Amino acid sequence: MSVTIKDIAREIGISASAVSKAINGYSDISEETRQRVLEAVRRMGYTPNILARGLIRRQTNTIGLFVLSRSNKGFSHSFSSEVIAGIMDCAGVRGYELLLYSTNGPTPGKQVSYRGLCHERQIDAAIFMGLRTDDPGIEELKTVDFPVATLDVPIRGGKAICVGGDNVEGAYMATSHLISIGHRRIAYINGHAQAIVSQERLTGYLRALSDNGIPEDNSLVVEGAFTEESGAEATKRLLGLPNPPTAVFAACDSMAIGAMSVAAMRNLKVPDDLAVVGYDDIPLAAVAEVPLTTIRQDGYAIGYKAAEVVINDIERGSTAARRVLMGVELVVRESCGARKKGLYRGNTGIKQRV
Amino acid sequence: MSVTIKDIAREIGISASAVSKAINGYSDISEETRQRVLEAVRRMGYTPNILARGLIRRQTNTIGLFVLSRSNKGFSHSFSSEVIAGIMDCAGVRGYELLLYSTNGPTPGKQVSYRGLCHERQIDAAIFMGLRTDDPGIEELKTVDFPVATLDVPIRGGKAICVGGDNVEGAYMATSHLISIGHRRIAYINGHAQAIVSQERLTGYLRALSDNGIPEDNSLVVEGAFTEESGAEATKRLLGLPNPPTAVFAACDSMAIGAMSVAAMRNLKVPDDLAVVGYDDIPLAAVAEVPLTTIRQDGYAIGYKAAEVVINDIERGSTAARRVLMGVELVVRESCGARKKGLYRGNTGIKQRV
């Protein structure tokens, strides 16, 4: 078996609690004893058993990370891996480890309890990625007694903190940009209505129209499902309108790419015949046939912030706002037409190209 | 505080040990008592404390995952996230959770001990991704007493198991393919020499030449650094040769893409003036200006296998081979010229396009 605190104690002829104090930097221990302990620790290759410590301190320095609704193989976006990297880095700096739960979201048959999973492992806090608004586990999450951060999905009631990109602002920027280069009939392809991001981006879109005195036209707002196919489908409907849009803003890049493919099939030139703006800045956006103008969220920053927020909660008690909005950025490429027309000189997202 | 085994015991008037036995499915407990316990467990919302259990059982059902040498933000390839997804799924099925270490590899200053990190958290096994052959921690890894799997990096001595794509075979396939469509002067852009994959892919390349009676030409083998820039740099050197190659096989897609960009700058047509084959099948490969022919490794399968191997070791003792080679696949696209010439009718990797 591996060396324990008792072995050290026996080795240098003192009590186990003295060793514990020496190791944990208590002041009521003589410097000389401490040195002898530290020396023995090194010599005998002792490492504390954090789990045993946790049993009594009720703190494991562990953050549970739930990566839910993952697509088949790999993470949904490359965005997720940026987020995770951010979480990891913050956790590392603050001295926490991450427990990556292997659950892939609520299983229809057997009901998993997030609270139970967290309790089993005695984690100090939890972060949820890809939580769906219709996840039955949400109710339970409202009642847990440890800090919880959700990415992108605000939970009403309870004290979970939601960290995410500012969707209203992002959609506002995208829409305003299209307006600024002359478009008036701007369609919006939303994601499915259950997603909060859909609702928020819709709000931003509508606000931009309203702020620019453009009347809302219901026929120009259609619903997709965050997939390329659904974006294509929606675009067909839009183009079939008596008075079709001159520009399309899609709630995600995949749908925007679907829109562009439909345009291509109908011999409509992007951006001249149809301007397109997406959301997310997925890697494909930069290398699409017509490079896609889009809104970029800084996944790394979001992840870092989420970890920071829960760790602050653990250490200082809940003080943060219940909702943390992270900045977003407009990345102008070719698909909106601004660069061609020389109307835009800002961020081209070139560095993004891998 | 949350409900413990004692609470249950008190509630239904039996001893704590009886409750434990009921919960853990021991046979020496009456069915009636078991039912009463299970009912109370449900009613009172009891979840076992796996950490306390681990303290005595010396097993935590946790696998440590080290994601080393991560690039700045996000994981090195999207490949990594596939691997992690595979690990997660296997772990989930087998009832293990993953502990994601926040270490980003050996820090120059303070020496981290992998062994120590593992011991602290009492993990049952560890998987290392992105371990470098010059990592000073490797020595220590040879002596640990729990199952260890390394991805792609075999460790000499010790009983760590290495799981990875068959690099020799992959390079052999790539090179043979170029030979089969008529190339004789085939250059190889290798990764940096410390990487095992570099050595193995070089072996495959040389073997293919030799098997086809093509003499080895040292000037055609150059070293890159797995980056687009280094691939471009290497290609410039190759094209400056008195007798330049007609084809280039690069040890990774990024370098292959660098090669293609140099060709484009010099008005060389790919594949006609210069055939290019990469390795990895990164997402960009399929959507490059000239879609890249490459070798695909199934990251998900590799991750799944790695988890499976260590879990088998945990549960049944070490039986697996010390090296597990996973199959690779040649994905023929445009950059090698085979499809244009009608020489190839196999895998086009079309489904890969996102």
Add this chain to the structure above:
DNA sequence: CTGTTAGCGCTTTCAC
């Protein structure tokens, strides 16, 4: 300053 005692939540002999 140091040691003794108790106990975190759980499992596991071993009597009964």
Add this chain to the structure above:
DNA sequence: GTGAAAGCGCTAACAG
């Protein structure tokens, strides 16, 4: 079948 007792490795009172 069931419970009492011991203890996993550690920390936290509290005496001394």
